[in-house]
Amino acid sequence: MNIRIKLFATLREALGESEFDLSLATLVPSEKPVDVAAVKALLSQRGIDWHEALNQPNVVHALNHKVVFTDALVAEGDELAFFPPMTGG
Amino acid sequence: MSVSLQAGAIDVAAEYAQLVGDRPGAAVATFTGYVRDHSDERPVATLELEHYPEMAQRVLAELGEEAASRYGLSRWRIVHRFGVLGVSESIVWVGAVADHRGDAISACEFMMDSLKTDAPFWKREEGQGGAQWVASRASDAQRRARWREEEQA
Numbered sequence: 037m038n039i040r041i042k043l044f045a046t047l048r049e050a051l052g053e054s055e056f057d058l059s060l061a062t063l064v065p066s067e068k069p070v071d072v073a074a075v076k077a078l079l080s081q082r083g084i085d086w087h088e089a090l091n092q093p094n095v096v097h098a099l100n101h102k103v104v105f106t107d108a109l110v111a112e113g114d115e116l117a118f119f120p121p122m123t124g125g
Numbered sequence: 126m127s128v129s130l131q132a133g134a135i136d137v138a139a140e141y142a143q144l145v146g147d148r149p150g151a152a153v154a155t156f157t158g159y160v161r162d163h164s165d166e167r168p169v170a171t172l173e174l175e176h177y178p179e180m181a182q183r184v185l186a187e188l189g190e191e192a193a194s195r196y197g198l199s200r201w202r203i204v205h206r207f208g209v210l211g212v213s214e215s216i217v218w219v220g221a222v223a224d225h226r227g228d229a230i231s232a233c234e235f236m237m238d239s240l241k242t243d244a245p246f247w248k249r250e251e252g253q254g255g256a257q258w259v260a261s262r263a264s265d266a267q268r269r270a271r272w273r274e275e276e277q278a
Contacts, residue, residue: 120261122247125241
């Protein structure tokens, strides 16, 4: 299973990437549905900077353009974005 | 009725004319937000707005629809800019047409308070001492929460 990851603002800057495809193959055989928390844990293994950036208490997760909690389930082809609180207007 | 995400300047007069059309209804309210020349006493030279285009389009359209159903709007419009903006340039414009002034004014306030915290835009200010991301404000979250409480009441 592959999903698209997007990062914005301070997270994009801290991690040096704005978007990429992520394979969830290592998570899928567990037969447990894959949720946002599992994807976050997988990305956090990329290094201490990833762990710190993604686990800040105010990080917002958007799945297919909708803000979700970490228990939201992800499916093939989904787009999952991580970003700091929004400051528009 | 519609959303525009744009890099270019907002033509406020044209937006107003298009919102009102040839049937103004009874009450028209609009709000325009501009780039401030200071932030927490620090001078600001330019403002950069990063955005998540697909999500911003969706969130703003949903906010407009929600405003329309809450306040019985016959027309609404949200225009939000992205990219690099200079001091005194317009950032955002919202407009609402309703039967009564209270509904038109409240709809604009609802759209503004909601988009500040719910629409995926991030401001970075460039000024003395370099660029700095703008932190979200507790006061903005409180203003947003008021509308949710009203909804539940």
